[in-house]
Amino acid sequence: MSKNVIVIGGGSSGLMAACTAAESGAHVTLLDKNPRLGRKLLLTGGGRCNVTNNREQAEIIAHIPGNGRFLHSAFHQFNQYDIMRYFTSRGIALKEEDHGRMFPTTDKARTILEAFIEELKRQNVTVKTKAVVKKINYQEGIITGVTLDSGEELPADRIVLATGGKTYSKTGSTGDGYRFGKKVGHTITELYPTEAPITSDDAFIQDRTLKGLSLRDVALSVKNKKGKTVVTHQMDMIFTHFGVSGPAALRCSMFVHQTKKRDNTDFVSMTLDIFPDLSSGQVEQKLYQFIKEAPDKNVKNGWKDLMPERYLLFGLQQYGINPEQTLKSLQPKDIQNFVKFTKDFHFSANGTLPIDKAFVTGGGISTKEVNPKTMESKLQPGLYFCGELLDYNGYTGGYNITGAFVTGHVAGSHAALD
The missing domain is CATH 1.10.8.100 (rRNA adenine dimethylase, C-terminal domain)
Structure with missing residues (x-):
């Protein structure tokens, strides 16, 4: 029977997780607190969206100095070349610039966002914007769904947290995922500004x-x-x-x-x-x-x-x-x-400068408590993490968004299939 997956957060990792989970056969609902999806995605790469980097895997991980080794297993399932194929197979031409940075030839981040939105429609993903998650519901240690601020309850077998860090708080990255992780016993390592x-x-x-x-x-x-x-x-x-x-x-x-x-x-x-x-x-x-x-x-x-x-x-x-x-x-x-x-x-x-003036959040959900092969919580079955919410961080130049797409893809596929 198909899994019922809820993805919380409509940024880079959440969009990839939702599309991948649906493509893998799950019934998917994507929730975002903003009026529109991808607000932070539209700001990446100076508004042009540096989708990944064309360097070798070892080099990319070396450019993720904050716990980059955690991503090795994920990269074996979905890597920078898979990211490129993901977009080119959906009709988006990419170009390489200095230091291996890959951009859409349109030079517009909106091109990438629209590709995801088209994919969400094609995969029949239910999208709810202005949807603020109040709490994740459990029954005898098993995930049963979420309750929204409005009081609406949505059922789920699996939940993917893709709520981002605490940078660019105006885009909705206000640290909600840390609260949900902490609720089930996860350690939140000290948050600090990086690429600042x-x-x-x-x-x-x-x-x-x-x-x-x-x-x-x-x-x-x-x-x-x-x-x-x-x-x-x-x-x-x-x-x-x-x-x-x-x-x-x-x-x-x-x-x-x-x-x-x-x-x-x-x-x-x-x-x-x-x-x-x-x-x-x-x-x-x-x-x-x-x-x-x-x-x-x-x-x-x-x-x-x-x-x-x-x-x-x-x-x-x-x-x-x-x-x-x-x-x-x-x-x-x-x-x-x-x-x-x-x-x-x-x-x-x-x-x-403070964390809301930084490009990237350092710290987050401790990677020691997350299965690196699936992005599933080791403490709460059925709960998955991806993107900047996790305690890893890279340099600018396509490395952070690569981590977001890679962990989003892995979390989405395993939430749908495991």
């Missing part, structure tokens, strides 16, 4: 000295209290009025949080290397070459092609070097100090 801009109390940040300055292809690192590098990301970044942002900073953000917690400190040290592909010796040679070529130029003009002028002047100020003095008047110690600035500028980070 980093904050700093350093004077040059508070004075907005470098606000709005972008640096290309730099290496940004997080250090622990022993001075050892926790992580380094070589990408673009930007200084802001509260700290640093841009791809390099976003990728470092979860490690700022984790290092603060592990070291039990109020802030962590970060370092910036603007010439990551050159050694200190090579940078020093470069500086001396400029001096040799134009000894009578002042420092500000003689080194202007090395980096943005604001960063150059900031670096000179750090070591009391007069930007108007001639290159030939610089002392060896001045050169050494400036090399250190370019390769190893230290500043402190006291955290990140």
Whole structure:
């Protein structure tokens, strides 16, 4: 007999779970508290929906630094290439951009949402919007359905929780799934913002000295209290009025949080290397070459092609070097100090912007309490989890949505068939 499956949450993982469960033969009802499905999906990839990444599986999991290993079993059932086939087989052409990111050729997230909506219709899924789930109903430890805020009761044999994390709360991601999981005894690991801009109390940040300055292809690192590098990301970044942002900073953000917690400190040290592909010796040679070529130029003009002028002047100020003095008047110690600035500028980070300003939620339903092969709860038979609700998180670049589609597909198929 066909299973009666309710999927709670109409985002990326919930849409995939509902379509897959129905395709696998279940009678499916999809519930979403919003007036329309896919509100958060429409925001992904800058509104273009970066549906997955074309890298190898091992690389994708490496780009999901928060418990990515949990997804190995799920990837063996449905992976990034299956995601691509899922959409192309439904008439959606995809294109690859830098770093393996895959987008619909329309450059519109709505194209992906409409494909899901068509699939829901084709599979006869019952869709209820503005449907707020008040509680999940059980009888002698067995799931019997849900009760909505309106008082309406809906029967179910299986329930898939796809309610998302706590980022973008305006889209309905308000943490409802944590409450439902906790009710049956699940551990909710600490929630924290990831892929979030980093904050700093350093004077040059508070004075907005470098606000709005972008640096290309730099290496940004997080250090622990022993001075050892926790992580380094070589990408673009930007200084802001509260700290640093841009791809390099976003990728470092979860490690700022984790290092603060592990070291039990109020802030962590970060370092910036603007010439990551050159050694200190090579940078020093470069500086001396400029001096040799134009000894009578002042420092500000003689080194202007090395980096943005604001960063150059900031670096000179750090070591009391007069930007108007001639290159030939610089002392060896001045050169050494400036090399250190370019390769190893230290500043402190006291955290990140709050979770509702982050791209991704870290923490969630403990993966130790979820069967990685089925996404079913180990504590409550018939209850499945998928997407950002689970305690795994990846970098931006198609990795989080890949996790959402993969876990949604696995949860939906097993809810229908097991």
